[in-house]
Amino acid sequence: MSAKSNKRGAQAPLLGSKIKLNIEKLAIGGAGVARHEGMVVFVPQAAPNEEILAEVTLVKKNFVEAKLVEVLKPSPFRREPPCPVANVCGGCNWQHINEDEQRRQKEKLVLETIQKFNRGVEFEYLPIKESPRSLRYRNRIQPKFKNNHFGFFARNSHDVVEIEDCLITEETLTAKFPEVKAWVQAKKSKDLQRLEMYISEEGPVRYGLITDEDDGIGFSQINRFQNEDLIQTALAWAGEENYDQVFDLYAGAGNFTFPLAQKYPTSQVIGVELNPKLVEKAKSKIQDKKVKYFLSDVESYMRRASIGNQDLVLLDPPRAGASELIMRTLAAAKPKKIIYISCHPVSLARDLNWFFAWSQKLGTRMKLARVQAFEMFPQTDHVETIAELRVDS
Numbered sequence: 001m002s003a004k005s006n007k008r009g010a011q012a013p014l015l016g017s018k019i020k021l022n023i024e025k026l027a028i029g030g031a032g033v034a035r036h037e038g039m040v041v042f043v044p045q046a047a048p049n050e051e052i053l054a055e056v057t058l059v060k061k062n063f064v065e066a067k068l069v070e071v072l073k074p075s076p077f078r079r080e081p082p083c084p085v086a087n088v089c090g091g092c093n094w095q096h097i098n099e100d101e102q103r104r105q106k107e108k109l110v111l112e113t114i115q116k117f118n119r120g121v122e123f124e125y126l127p128i129k130e131s132p133r134s135l136r137y138r139n140r141i142q143p144k145f146k147n148n149h150f151g152f153f154a155r156n157s158h159d160v161v162e163i164e165d166c167l168i169t170e171e172t173l174t175a176k177f178p179e180v181k182a183w184v185q186a187k188k189s190k191d192l193q194r195l196e197m198y199i200s201e202e203g204p205v206r207y208g209l210i211t212d213e214d215d216g217i218g219f220s221q222i223n224r225f226q227n228e229d230l231i232q233t234a235l236a237w238a239g240e241e242n243y244d245q246v247f248d249l250y251a252g253a254g255n256f257t258f259p260l261a262q263k264y265p266t267s268q269v270i271g272v273e274l275n276p277k278l279v280e281k282a283k284s285k286i287q288d289k290k291v292k293y294f295l296s297d298v299e300s301y302m303r304r305a306s307i308g309n310q311d312l313v314l315l316d317p318p319r320a321g322a323s324e325l326i327m328r329t330l331a332a333a334k335p336k337k338i339i340y341i342s343c344h345p346v347s348l349a350r351d352l353n354w355f356f357a358w359s360q361k362l363g364t365r366m367k368l369a370r371v372q373a374f375e376m377f378p379q380t381d382h383v384e385t386i387a388e389l390r391v392d393s
């Protein structure tokens with residue numbers, strides 16, 4: 001069937017059919033990407049450079065989704081997943097691909113995504129930073145409990161897969177699984193129980209239920225081994241300049257705020273964060289009058305912020321990214337430097353596009369100096385990226 005006949009709605013023959021595909025690369029979201037009669041096909045659990053048989057599960061105007069039926073010629077990067085439940089658990093989607101290739105794919109995805117949204121924008125692209133640990137790196141997890149099963153949701157389902165261990169989680173946490181399972185079992189609830197377990201800053205493991213009233217501890221960097229390098233890179237890229245004000249937008253509990261305050265002791269340092277628990281935690285750590293923390297939505301804060309051309313702005317938004325208003329305000333303010341830390345390449349690329357479009361309209365030139373992907377979440381398709389924008393002199 002051609003793409004043309006597909007547009008007219010004659011999709012039935014393709015849906016449910018089995019097709020042979022060559023997987024070219026991986027996509028954001030983790031699926032393998034292939035082409036079939038002019039259509040892009042996404043196949044979860046496929047690996048790059050392999051031939052597969054797949055069954056079509058969804059036909060849309062511009063793309064097709066299919067499920068892997070059989071690997072005909074395996075990818076040179078395919079491996080037996082280190083975790084015994086990797087094929088059923090919804091937690092890790094890239095365990096079947098070796099770690100060198102996981103990094104290579106992420107490095108490529110970040111570059112291609114930024115370029116796609118920002119044609120003609122030139123920048124230095126540094127090699128991806130490897131995580132010190134590719135297993136046993138997570139210090140915060142959200143297990144589930146239902147029907148006497150303690151574990152994680154199965155892939156594409158709300159059934160809970162029983163787990164005794166989780167190979168991407170630090171052993172200090174997994175050692176507590178029997179205790180936590182017994183604790184939640186004792187509640188004798190028939191409903192799904194959502195839990196959170198984490199290694200506290202003070203050291204002991206803490207756990208509890210996530211409920212409508214209590215949504216857990218809020219954001220914290222889950223790979224503390226790689227987070228250290230991310231902080232040092234942000235500080236190094238911020239450079240040896242003097243800044244009047246240093247803004248940390250989407251500041252969490254101050255992961256970057258306090259290292260920035262230490263590096264720039266004469267600057268006014270301002271953290272902005274929406275989660276009251278994180279703001280309270282950060283405020284309890286403030287020892288210096290030069291550090292201020294605001295409980296605010298960043299967009300509302302930007303409407304009243306006075307950012308000058310001698311300032312540094314670091315922003316680390318959630319996966320949805322910032323917004324056009326925020327990027328327009330930054331373009332208009334033209335601070336000395338902007339460090340953008342992102343956990344989603346598409347929102348980063350879109351925000352950069354808004355930034356350059358507004359810089360052009362307003363005649364405030366800044367350049368994308370350098371970009372680097374960081375492996376923060378091995379065994380999954382998620383990737384962290386750091387980008388530096390500075391005044392184009």
Ligand SMILES: C[S@@+](CC[C@H](N)C(=O)[O-])C[C@H]1O[C@@H](n2cnc3c(N)ncnc32)[C@H](O)[C@@H]1O
Pocket residue numbers: 218219220221250251252253254255256272273274275278296297298299316317318319343
């Ligand atoms: C990716 S985290 C980064 C946190 C911090 N920079 C760190 O490294 O720990 C994003 C943070 O933005 C906060 N957040 C989400 N939406 C926000 C908004 N509209 N305004 C302010 N903060 C927001 C979240 O609560 C979360 O703490």
